[in-house]
Amino acid sequence: MQTIVLATQKGGAGKSTLAIGLARAAIQAGHSVRLIETDMQGTLSSWQGRRAYAEPLVEPVYDARDVEQHLQSLAHDGTTLAIVDTASGTSAVTSAAIRHADLCLIPARPSIADIESAAATLSVVRACKKPFAFVLNQTPARGRRVDNAAAAIGDDTTSGMADVVAKPFIAMRNDHQDALSAGLAVSEFAPEGKSADEIRSLWQWVEAKLNSGITDHAEAGGKLADTRPSAQAARDADASWDACL
Numbered sequence: 001m002q003t004i005v006l007a008t009q010k011g012g013a014g015k016s017t018l019a020i021g022l023a024r025a026a027i028q029a030g031h032s033v034r035l036i037e038t039d040m041q042g043t044l045s046s047w048q049g050r051r052a053y054a055e056p057l058v059e060p061v062y063d064a065r066d067v068e069q070h071l072q073s074l075a076h077d078g079t080t081l082a083i084v085d086t087a088s089g090t091s092a093v094t095s096a097a098i099r100h101a102d103l104c105l106i107p108a109r110p111s112i113a114d115i116e117s118a119a120a121t122l123s124v125v126r127a128c129k130k131p132f133a134f135v136l137n138q139t140p141a142r143g144r145r146v147d148n149a150a151a152a153i154g155d156d157t158t159s160g161m162a163d164v165v166a167k168p169f170i171a172m173r174n175d176h177q178d179a180l181s182a183g184l185a186v187s188e189f190a191p192e193g194k195s196a197d198e199i200r201s202l203w204q205w206v207e208a209k210l211n212s213g214i215t216d217h218a219e220a221g222g223k224l225a226d227t228r229p230s231a232q233a234a235r236d237a238d239a240s241w242d243a244c245l
């Protein structure tokens, strides 16, 4: 079984929306998928409550001490992909999920505030030496803002950062919000729509990244992590070592 964790300190970046979208795309690609909800806000459970279909099952795991055993039992029962949705901020359960991830996805809206606030999450990901990628979400359909945001992450081939910015970017469209309200994934809500296309393509990118093997990209994110004030960086470093030793 492989485990993907969606995490970022910033609220509203799209963790839950992307978790649902990727889960459905992975099922369509043949995976047996479980969505793990570690966020007590309960976005995924509420979504499942509105949903007419059983799959993908949402399983709440709110205690950091339960994460490892829960993932082991899913693997034992034949699940091939676990997708973990986390709460905004940093927490023990988010760190535990990252510790067991094969890939961490860090959603960010194309704003400097979203990208900078991902640094605390990235420090945990780096301490755990986990592969990761940013997913630029809620991007405008056109304009320079997205390119500027990707540049802020460091998306240039010369430094190898192209590998840590997932493609395609996911544009801001009502389909995502309407699908969430209807208890559907966006590829169920509007299968022929551009949003569904983007999410399916994003799954292909993620799958290729998972299959490319475990490569430590943590150093590639150093530029972003180093943008924090030093006192905060020290606190984050302590927290991340607590999480991963």
Ligand SMILES: Nc1ncnc2c1ncn2[C@@H]1O[C@H](COP(=O)(O)OP(=O)(O)OP(=O)(O)O)[C@@H](O)[C@H]1O
Residues within 6 Å of the ligand: 010, 011, 012, 013, 014, 015, 016, 017, 018, 039, 041, 043, 086, 087, 088, 137, 138, 139, 170, 171, 172, 173, 174, 176, 177, 178, 180
């Ligand atoms: N690409 C998109 N286009 C339009 N709306 C979007 C998109 N992605 C997410 N949204 C909307 O933005 C809001 C926040 O998304 P979501 O709940 O997935 O973020 P989150 O990171 O899980 O938030 P939280 O930190 O509160 O858990 C939701 O209303 C969602 O429908």
Ligand SMILES: [Mg+2]
Residues within 6 Å of the ligand: 015, 016, 017, 039, 043, 085, 086, 087
């Ligand atoms: Mg959420």
